[in-house]
Amino acid sequence: MDSLLDIRNLSLVFDTFDGTYHAIDDVSLSLKPGEALGLVGETGCGKSVLTRAAFGLVPSPPARITQGSVKLDGMELLGLTDRALRQVRGRQVAMIFQDPMTYLNPVFKVGTQLVDAIRAQHGGAIDRKAAREIALDMLEKVHLPNPLRQFNSYPHELSGGMRQRILIAMALAARPKLLIADEPTTALDVTIQAQILDLMAELVDDMNLSMIMISHDLGVVAQVCSRVAVMYAGKIVEDAPIREIFETPVHPYTKGLLGALPHPFRPADDLESIPGNLPDLLDPPPGCRFAGRCTFRRPECDAPIPLAEIAPRHSVACVLRPGAVTPAVAATKDLNHA
Amino acid sequence: MLEIDNLKVHFPVASGQTVRAVDGVTLTLSAGETMGLVGESGSGKSTVGKAALRLVPSTSGAIRIGDLDVTKARGPQMRKLRSRAQMVFQDPHSSLNPRMTIRRAVAEGLILNTSLRGRALNEKVAGMLESMGLPAQFHDRFPHELSGGQKQRVCIARALALDPDLLVLDEPTSALDVSVQAQILRVLRRLHEARPEMTQLFISHNLAVVRFLCQTVAVMYLGRIVEMGSVSRVFDAPAHPYTRALLSAVPVPEAKRRPDRIRLQGDIPSPTALPKGCAFHTRCPIAKKGVCNVEEPPEIGLEDGRVVRCHFALGPAPE
């Protein structure tokens, strides 16, 4: 099947007072229709910048895309005018974020905002009454209790979970093909988070929606996504079906992330913490960006290592991947065995 | 070590109503115990922690730390309380003075509460920071020169410098990345081994973290403890329907979706208008009309030492 979203070799830098900050480096990522992908990695690794830059949402300057292409349904997005990009975002791609309050205007009723948003999605081609119908229909779809009453509420009268449902309704009213959800449940309680994750999984299935869900919690991603891409310091280091990420992770960073997670039902004696810090992306290392913190580091790690397939749908950027064993590595192995 | 008896903390709010943030909490921590305090946002966890250190006034009830009566402490007893019980907060950024080196931050409490000065003081401060994995080259840095995890370790070092009997940690890892969280959790684990007599109250909404660190756990819902007992019993065989729902909603780091999820309908009610009867009855999957919405459930003790506040803690309602 053809990809819905196809990001190829995308690189982005920020021009800052201190120099050029290499925030996204040669990232390739593609998504099939109906697929739900989780994008994970520690804070500052570039998850939000990557997904926003793809749809023209990172202001330039200071950002500068230095190479690559982003295709949505075969159409190249890089280089489109702001107006054309706004149309893509309004109709084909929808986004929701961590804090719904930031995206709701506190002085207007929820219903008014929904109706306005839906009319904007249609370029003003429908009247308020029709927009209201769509809005109420969507509120039902996101299982908001008592939609008519919530329609006349102000945002502050609603709980965090209800607000997030309203934003999901707003985002999906245009029947987009792709939903980008940037930490959509981070601010919510465990039981409310579970409700929203259930809802997202249901919508992906029912509306044949593709989704990229950004999270730093692999457990959250596992509730909704079938595939995970792990990002580290502006690069994707591993991309695989969720089962393989948990059961046969290859990249040491992926393994580190998994080892750092406490499990609620399997008490552990200890956790792993990944020592060290992110590399300085004003002057990134030429090879593996994780090398400075990696316990498996060897000389080959300091040369560029591309993301390459090790099995169908499973790619890794690490010298440890099966098949990437260079003679030098083989030699050290022999030494260890001797 | 810490005894809280029928604690109530009510806040008057602008509309003339009252927020019953804590509404009859009773708990006991023995010396060296690490208890997790979990529950939904707004259930009163932080308020319990703050009341225990008298950072908020209690409306009624009694709190004792060792032989110290917290609610009645005055003058010298207040000083004693300040050095014996310490709290670490969620946000390490706002807990540290940006214009103070971290060496100063740790020294301050010692200067105020002890007679340590000069070289002895310096050595104590350096030792505390080093025990938290912050070697000498960090000691003259300002907070903005440290990462979030490093700042949180400074806060823990500062709290421990006074060698408190009780340490209250309020979501100390919630603002941190998983790998940094793991680092702090390991520090706390080792702390427990190094100072087995220190009592810890660990407030968190992350149940996996509580499982890793704590021996006992108390689950709060709308200002009350609904279930309390050993971590292994509560997690493996929850007796209160809220605990069951909460545990079933926890995202588990495994490849499969959780099939066993109990779906709670609705949102947590407003703390200014608590439901009558059992406060959980508006969302409870097993609530029984005529019982749960009328009568407050009593505290029921189970054989394994657990305390549960539910009419049906011992089994479902007969049909």
Ligand SMILES: Nc1ncnc2c1ncn2[C@@H]1O[C@H](COP(=O)(O)OP(=O)(O)OP(=O)(O)O)[C@@H](O)[C@H]1O
């Ligand atoms: N306008 C900007 N100018 C300079 N640097 C920026 C700008 N916006 C983002 N960055 C940097 O780009 C990097 C990636 O940021 P991004 O927000 O994508 O991280 P993230 O993975 O989404 O993190 P989080 O989990 O904290 O949301 C960060 O180091 C950030 O500081």
Ligand SMILES: Nc1ncnc2c1ncn2[C@@H]1O[C@H](COP(=O)(O)OP(=O)(O)OP(=O)(O)O)[C@@H](O)[C@H]1O
């Ligand atoms: N100073 C105050 N004045 C009025 N209401 C307050 C005050 N402090 C807390 N509350 C209210 O008391 C209730 C309990 O708050 P508390 O902060 O203890 O909850 P919590 O369980 O710690 O929640 P969270 O997980 O969000 O930190 C909430 O409804 C809160 O709004």
Ligand code: SF4
């Ligand atoms: S007392 Fe009733 S409403 Fe409350 S938790 Fe038990 S069954 Fe549910």
Ligand SMILES: [Mg+2]
């Ligand atoms: Mg982000």
Ligand SMILES: [Mg+2]
């Ligand atoms: Mg709190």
